[in-house]
Amino acid sequence: MAFLHSSLCLLLVHVCALSRGAWAKVDLAVDDSVEVYLGDSAQISCQYNFSAASQPSVVMIQWFVRAVGNSSRMRIFYGDDSQQMVDDNTPYSGRIAVTSDQQASLLAIQDVRLSDEREFFCQVNGLAAGNAEGKTHLRVFAPPEAPVIEGVLTGISVTNELPSKVASCEARNGFPKPNITWYRNSTPLLPAQGHVNVLTLVTRESNGFYSVQSTLEYKVLKEDKDAQFVCEVSFSVPGAVRTAESKAVNLTIYYPTTMVELWKESPQGLVKEGDTVELRCQGDGNPPPPFVFSREQDPAVDLESRGNVLMLSAVSRKDSGVYRCRPLDVEPLAEVTGDVQLTVHYLDPAVVVPKDSEVMFKGESLTATCNALSSLKTSTVWYKDGKQVGTGNTLLLQDATYETTGEYVCEVTVPSLPALHTSGFVHIIVQGAPHMHDMDREVELEEATGRLVNLSCEAHGHPLPSISWSIVGSQGWHEVVSKANEHTAHSVVSVKVTSDISALCNASNDMGTEIKAFSIKAIPMVTSTAPFSPAEGNGVIIVVIILCILLLAILGSILYFLHKKGKIPCGRSGKQEISKENTTKDDIVVEMKTNPMEEAVLLKGVNGDKKSPSDQYMDLQK
Incomplete structure (x- = not known):
């Protein structure tokens, strides 16, 4: 009741003040x-x-707020010098506070809500002094959630006549209403008839927020295959406008093939017969179309392929030519093809002339050739017994000897393609009469009677010579070695010397005969009663003489030492006499106990005179 009374009083005062406002003034x-x-x-x-x-x-002082949806106002506060009061049962009861002084009133609103975006009125009444009213618009801001973009997952064809939906973007729960703008590679997309359409849907949520959904319709081009599309949301905040950008999306653009490339994927480098060749075709269309392969010389025949790959197994020179691939996403009459030239290199087996083998006569000359047909430049090398004997297609054999005989191999290679190589051979046989070593002179030997002598005979020739022996003067002989190789025969006989011997080695073949003679002179065996032969005796004599000289030198040194010490008086002893300091070699007498024959051998000089052992040793050395 007191509240109603106060309100009526204030209203009455307000009416009186208005009636007198013409004579009062207040600034607000x-x-x-x-x-x-x-x-x-x-x-x-x-x-x-x-x-x-x-x-x-x-x-x-009174504060009012305009009610939502109508023009009526609702008071939320009143006060004067005696009291300050917040009206009950309003949306602001408990959320506002007002502080006032003689010149100002400050309305504070806690926990601002979206519904607080209204017009607030401040009314000042000084009764007879005058009254005034002012209006303030409270604006509330809530940034939206980050924009979410979704691109069309299916491909979009450039052949579509009208713009197609390419992406959608949504910004939720913002206040006031946010705006969405589309960009292609950082360039804004503005609506354009037949090219760009933007459809926008704004929703006011039950909680008062705004959600905005935007759909972009765009007529795609082939150039858009790598383009990035982004949506940007712009929203107001106190004192500014801010933006937030979505992630970028790419579009899958379908467009027909306009260019095709065909190339050899493998093998790397040159192709030779027997290789497996992989040809790969690629166009600029999307999605990649299937391809048809053919050969230029027979374009109506489609080759069996797998997708965009053509495999050619174990190729030969017949597979050389121009290969072509054509996409199936273009008109049959469209000239959109890819070509590649395939060259299959080859090297035929080597052909050697003479073939297999050739017989030559000793002293003749021969020219051998080796050729191999190839698509590339070749190199030819000749070998014999693993050693190089020539280069080039031609091999010249001059003045043939038996050493010329053998197998000659020609190796043909392709320097630019080492995997290509071939070879051939020719076997050379040199024919001729037998030939022996030392055939121009007779072999003369001297051997003691009763000894065994080995006679060797070796003959070269083709056909292989046969060796026979004819021995006169000995019945005790036999062949101990008989061997042969391709063109050499070797025979060794053992002969017992009983008398003078004449031996003939006869080597013969179809080309002729050659003889080697041996002459052996028998020397009688010398016998002696001495325990050693004359030859052995000479060596023994030399050794004995040297030992005697050494013994005499040692004995003389001992006697001289004893004489100096006074152990031995001067005088003669037995058959030795030292009568003076210097003696000659003729005064030295050596007495040796031996038999008469040994003494004759030991002491006999060159002229029949007896000499000292030292002189005899010197004579033997001479």
């Missing part, structure tokens, strides 16, 4: 708008000033 200042984030606190200031001539004794 408020902000046109106040901006604040959702959930923050808002402060709305109301500044007032009365003229000096009409200062009121009582000032009444």
Whole structure:
């Protein structure tokens, strides 16, 4: 009841003040708008000033808010010098506070909501001093969620006549309503008839937020296959406008093939017969079309292939030519093809002339050739017994000997393609009469009677010579070695010397005969009663003489030493006599006990005179 009474009093005062406002003046200042984030606190200031001539004794302050959806206003606060009161049962009961002084009133709103975006009125009444009213628009801001973009997953063909949907973008729960803009590679897409359409759907959620969904329809081109599409949301915040960008999406663009390339994938380098060749075809169409392969010389015949790959197994020279691939996503009459030249290199087996084998006569000359047909330049080398004997297609054999006989191999290679190589051979046989070593002279030997002598005979020739022996003067002989190789025969006989011997080695073949003679002179065996032969005796004599000289030298040294010590007096002893310091070799007498024959051998000089052992040794050395 007290509240109703107060309200009626205030209303009455307000009416009286209005009736007298023509004679009073008050200045009032408020902000046109106040901006604040959702959930923050808002402060709305109301500044007032009365003229000096009409200062009121009582000032009444009231705050109103315009109700949503109509033009009526709702009071939320009133106060004067005696009391301050927040109206009950309003959306702001418990959320606002007002502080006032003689010149200002400040309305504070806690926990700002979306519904707080309204017009707030400040009314100042100084009764007879005058009254005034000001209006402030409270604006509330809530940034939306990050934009979410979804691109069309299926491919879009450039052949579509109208713009096609390429992506959609959504920004949710923003306040006030956000806006969406589309970009292609950082360039904004503006609506254009027949090229760009943008469809926008704005939804007011039950909680008061705005959600915006935008769909981009775009007429794609082949150049868009690598383009990036982005949507950008712009929204207002206190004192500014901000933006947020979505992730980028790429489109799958379908377009027909306009260019085709065909190349040899493997093997690397040159191709030879027997290789497996892989040809690969690729076009610029999307999706990649299937291809048809053919040969230029027979374009109506399609070759069996797998996708964009043509495999040619174990190729030969017949597979050389121009190969072509054609995509199936173009018109049959369209000239969209790829070509590649395939060359299969080859090397035929070597052909050697003479073939297999050739017989030559000793002293003749022969020219052998080796050729192999090839698609590339070749190199030819001749070998015999593993050693190089010539280069080039021609081999010249001059003045043939038996050493010329053998197998000659020609190796043909392709320097630019080492995997290509072939070979051939020719076997050379040199024919001739037998030939022996030392055939121009007779071999003369001297051997003691009773000894065994080996006679060797070796003959070269083709056909292989046969060796026979004819021996006169000995019945005790036999062949101990008989061997032969391709063109050499070798025979060794053992002959017992009983008398003078004449031996003939006869080597013969179809080309002739050659004889080698041996003459052996028998020397009688010398016998002696001495325990050693004359030859052996000479060596023994030399050794004995040397030992005697050494013994005499040692004996003389001992006697001289004893004489100096006085152990032996001077004089004669037996058959030795030392009568003076210097003696000659003729004064030295050596007495040796031996038999007469040994003495004759030992002491006999060259002229029949007896000599000292030292002289005999010197004579033997001479």
